[in-house]
Amino acid sequence: MIVKNLEVFYGNKRVLGKIDTKFSKDEFVLLLGYNGSGKSTFLKALSGLVNYSGEIIVEGNHPHYFVTGYVFQNPETQIIGSTVWEDVIFGLENLGLDREEIRKRAQKVLKITGLYDFKHMEPHNLSGGQKQKLAISSILVMEPEYLLLDEPLSMLDKNDRQVLKELIFDLKKMGMGIIVATHNPEVFLEFSNRAIFMDKGTIVKDSNDVLEVVDMYINEVET
Ligand SMILES: Nc1ncnc2c1ncn2[C@@H]1O[C@H](COP(=O)(O)OP(=O)(O)OP(=O)(O)O)[C@@H](O)[C@H]1O
Ligand SMILES: [Mg+2]
Structure with a gap:
């Protein structure tokens, strides 16, 4: 999946700006960033749930929202x-x-x-x-080929968190691409092979060295 020049405006406020990146199905991506940095908006744009400009190109001859499935933070939604x-x-x-x-x-x-x-x-x-x-x-x-999870464990108690985490890992093993927006990257570390750090609607760090990105994120949260 190729993302070109992705932008999202809410009213006249730009909340996602000029994102260029790509994803493949063998990735388990952590999407990190502070409150309001644009993680949810990015995932929603990838699955066609918000208006955007730019391009999201997927393999095969179908629209991108057929291959991306977005799971809301609050399942009740x-x-x-x-x-x-x-x-x-x-x-x-x-x-x-x-x-x-x-x-x-x-x-x-x-x-x-x-x-x-x-x-x-x-x-x-x-x-x-x-x-x-x-x-x-x-x-x-x-x-879908990609599962886009927005803080999938935040509404859950400890037991449920463990069960859900295992389910997400099973889905990865079955071959789905996974992108998880989370404030708790440590939970998913063992399976992640890429991490993206967002700030003010843009990608400020993107690396397969997951620990490096997580450290950067945690240090900035603490300071
Ligand atoms: N429906 C909306 N209308 C207007 N502004 C919005 C809307 N949804 C989000 N925003 C704004 O867009 C920006 C990005 O929000 P977004 O929810 O994508 O951030 P986030 O990284 O997911 O934050 P969090 O960590 O709190 O979930 C924020 O400034 C937010 O206030
Ligand atoms: Mg969010």
């Missing part, structure tokens, strides 16, 4: 179905896929995320961790 199953198949029904394909995809994904036994449950009765899994499931059924 994203839940729309009246049961787990309904929620997961919603996007697929909108795509007009046939019933058997929808059933197969939903079943496969719910087994991966561990929610299959809860498929008849109402989403509001799920635990925090299960809600986050549901939000991820509803994105996974769309079969």
Whole structure:
């Protein structure tokens, strides 16, 4: 995925400016930066959820938002179905896929995320961790190549954090590209092979030396 001259304005305020970079599916990228530095906006632009100018080019002959799936920080934002199953198949029904394909995809994904036994449950009765899994499931059924996670663990308790972390690592092993915006890079260190440090809507550091970028980020947070 190639990103050229990406810019986002909210009103007349530029919050993302002239970003040029590329991503590949074998990457697990940490997206670091202070509050308001543009991490969420960047991820949302990559998945077509905000208006942007510039280009986002992906392989194959489809729009970039077909290959990028953005998971909101607060899973509640994203839940729309009246049961787990309904929620997961919603996007697929909108795509007009046939019933058997929808059933197969939903079943496969719910087994991966561990929610299959809860498929008849109402989403509001799920635990925090299960809600986050549901939000991820509803994105996974769309079969994106890149999973864009915005502070995926921040709303969760310690136990759920561990479970979700393992799920994210499993998805990486299955071959998905992962980009995680986070204030807690240490959690994902063992799997990350690239880190990007954003400030005021631009990339100020981008390296495969993850520790170097994380150190820079932590030092700047402390000073
Ligand atoms: N819907 C919006 N309308 C106007 N301004 C917005 C909107 N969303 C974000 N902003 C502004 O855009 C800038 C970038 O915000 P963004 O949420 O992308 O930062 P972030 O790095 O994700 O921050 P955080 O670490 O707090 O999640 C900030 O100045 C923010 O106030
Ligand atoms: Mg954010």
